[in-house]
C-alpha cells in the first residue's frame with residue numbers, strides 16, 4: 135500500500151503530495167500524521183497522509199517508506215480532509231496551511247507532550263527471591279544501594295507509586311527506577327491526565343419552559359437537524375432568549391446521536407457564557423479559545439478527537455474542531471468581524487461552517503440581534519431561513535434610550551466628557567444601589583475631524599465616508615479614493631473655530647468620574663487592565679459581586695454580559711465609532727449601540743441608556759435609539775446600493791510592505807496599471823462592460839507605517855455580477871506572475887482597510 139503525503143513544510147516548492155510506501159503491518163489511514171524521510175538527505179520530516187491507495191501515483195523507481203505514525207489515531211477526519219482541500223482552492227493557500235488549521239500547533243514537532251503520571255510497581259508475577267538474587271551480592275548487601283531502597287520501599291508500600299513520590303523518599307530515584315525497569319523487576323504504567331481549562335465545578339441549572347417564540351425557533355431548527363440540512367438566520371432582540379434556543383437545539387442534536395459546534399466571538403467567551411453551557415451539558419463539553427495554555431488547548435483538542443465530548447464551544451478556529459457526526463453548528467453574534475481571520479489563510483468562519491455543514495449533513499444557525507446587512511439580505515432572498523424573536527423574555531421592555539446633544543452641552547460651557555443628563559443618571563443609579571456601565575469606543579480614536587460647535591464631520595465628496603487627518607501636509611484624506619482636502623481653520627458649516635480631532639480614552643473617563651462622585655468604586659476594563667491571563671474574568675466577577683458601582687470599558691464589555699443589577703448604560707461618545715473611515719461604520723455603530731444598550735435592565739428592573747453625540751440627527755443613532763433594526767436595514771442597504779458598496783460590490787486590496795517608501799510607490803503604481811489591463815482584458819473576453827471595474831487606486835495605506843515598515847495599497851472595487859469569479863481568478867493569476875518583492879496576497883473584502 136502507498137500513502138500520499140503532504141510534508142509539514144511551508145514552502146510553495148513542496149506544495150504537492152509525495153508518495154510513500156506503507157511498511158507491512160503498519161496501519162496507516164488518511165488523516166494520520168507520519169514521519170517520513172524527505173529530500174536528498176532523507177531528513178526526518180513530519181507529514182500528513184491525505185489518501186491511501188494500492189498504487190503509487192508518482193512514477194518513481196524507488197519509493198521511500200514511511201518511518202512511523204506519529205499518533206496512534208488519525209488526527210484528521212474525512213470531512214476535515216475534504217474541508218482542507220476546499221480551503222486551498224478558495225483561499226489560495228498552501229495545502230499544508232489548510233491542514234495546519236485543523237490541529238493544535240503544539241501537536242506539530244511534538245512541542246507539547248501528553249501529561250502522564252507514571253506509576254511504578256513491582257512486576258506482576260515476579261518472584262521476590264529471584265529478584266533479590268539478581269539485586270544482591272553474595273554477602274547479602276545490595277549491589278546498588280538506591281535500587282535496593284526502591285525495591286524494598288515498593289514491597290513495603292504494597293502498591294504502585296509515582297516517580298515523584300519515589301523521588302521524595304529516595305534520592306536519585308529516577309535512574310535507579312529506569313535500571314530496575316530494564317532488569318524487568320519494576321514496571322511502569324502511564325495514566326494520562328487531561329489538563330482542564332475549567333476552574334470551577336459544575337453548577338446544575340434547570341431548563342426553563344420555552345416561550346412561544348422560542349418553541350417556534352426550536353422546532354424549525356430541529357427540522358433542519360432531522361433533514362441534515364438547513365441554514366437559519368435567527369434574528370432575536372437582546373434578551374429574547376437566543377442562547378436558550380441554542381442550548382435546546384444542541385441538546386436535540388445530541389439526542390440524535392450527533393455532536394455540535396457553538397461559535398462565540400472571542401471576547402464574549404467569558405466564564406459566564408461557558409458556565410451556562412457547562413451547567414447544561416456537564417463534561418460533555420470542550421472549550422477552545424486563545425487564552426488556553428498550549429497544554430490545555432492540546433488536551434481539549436484530544437478530548438474532542440477521541441470522542442469524549444459532544445459539544446465544542448469556542449472562538450473562530452473552533453469551526454475546525456475534530457468532532458465526528460456533526461449535526462449542528464451555531465454561530466452566535468454572527469455579525470462580528472472577528473469571524474474573519476486576519477492571518478493567512480484569511481478564512482471566514484461562516485463560510486467554513488456552511489461548507490462543513492454540507493460535508494457532514496448538519497444544520498447551521500446564525501444568530502444575532504443585529505445581523506450583518508449581507509446576511510440579512512441573504513435571508514430576504516431565502517438563502518437563509520429567517521427566524522424572528524421580537525420580544526424580550528417575560529416581556530421585559532427594551533431599555534429607554536435618551537440621546538444627548540453634546541453640541542448644546544459644549545455651547546453651554548460644559549467641556550467635560552459627561553453631559554448633565556448622564557451625570558444626573560449616574561448619581562441616581564448609584565444612590566439606588568444599582569450598577570452602571572460606561573462605554574467608550576477605542577477604535578477610530580482620533581482619526582476623524584469634526585467641529586465641536588455644530589458636529590460637522592469632514593466627509594469625502596465622492597465616497598460617503600469620513601476623511602482621515604494626516605499630519606503630513608496637514609490634510610484630510612479619503613482612503614477609498616485618495617482625494618485630499620486642506621484642513622480649514624474654521625468650520626465650513628457654522629464658521630466656528632472649534633475644529634478638533636476626536637478622541638476620549640477610558641482613563642480620562644475614569645478620572646472625570648472620580649471627580650464627579652469621589653467615593654465611587656470603579657472598575658476599568660480595556661487593553662491595559664486585561665493583558666494578563668484571567669484578568670478579564672476577574673474584573674467581570676468583581677463587578678458581578680458588586681465590588682464596584684461603575685464599569686468603564688471598551689468593546690470588551692459590549693457583549694454577553696448578563697448582570698441583573700445593571701440599569702444604566704452610558705455611551706460616552708457615539709460619534710467616535712460612527713466616523714471611522716470605513717463604509718461599514720454605520721453598520722458597526724448600529725450593532726455596537728444595540729449590543730451595549732442590551733446590557734441594561736435585563737431582569738425585572740427597567741434599563742436606561744444615555745447616548746452622547748455631536749450628531750443626534752444621524753439616522754444610525756436614531757434607529758438604534760428606537761431599537762429599529764428593520765428601519766436601519768432598509769435605510770443602510772439603500773445607501774449601499776446607491777453608492778455601490780458591498781454587498782453590491784466587492785473590494786480587493788493588495789498591500790505592499792517594505793523599507794523604502796519610494797520603491798513601494800513605484801511598485802504599487804506599476805501593479806495598479808498592470809492589473810487594470812489584465813482585468814480589462816478579462817472583461818473584454820467575457821463581453822462584459824469595462825465599467826464593472828468601478829475603481830482602482832494605488833495609495834499609501836491609511837496606517838502608512840507599521841512595525842517600522844511602510845505600507846502602500848492597491849484598492850480595487852468591482853460591481854457584483856456573474857463575472858466576479860472569473861475576475862477573481864484573473865486577479866490571482868496576475869498576482870502570481872507580477873507580485874514583485876513587496877506585495878502581500880490579495881484580500882477579498884478585508885475586514886478593515888487600515
Ligand code: ADP
Nearest residue numbers: 342343344345371372373374375376377378527
Ligand atoms: P439572548 O441570548 O437573546 O440575549 P438569553 O438567552 O441570554 O437572551 O436570555 C435572557 C435571559 O432570559 C437569561 O437570563 C435567560 O436565562 C433567561 N431566559 C431565557 N429563556 C427563558 C425562558 N424560556 N424562561 C425564563 N427565562 C428565560
Ligand code: ZN
Nearest residue numbers: 594597612615
Ligand atoms: Zn473618496
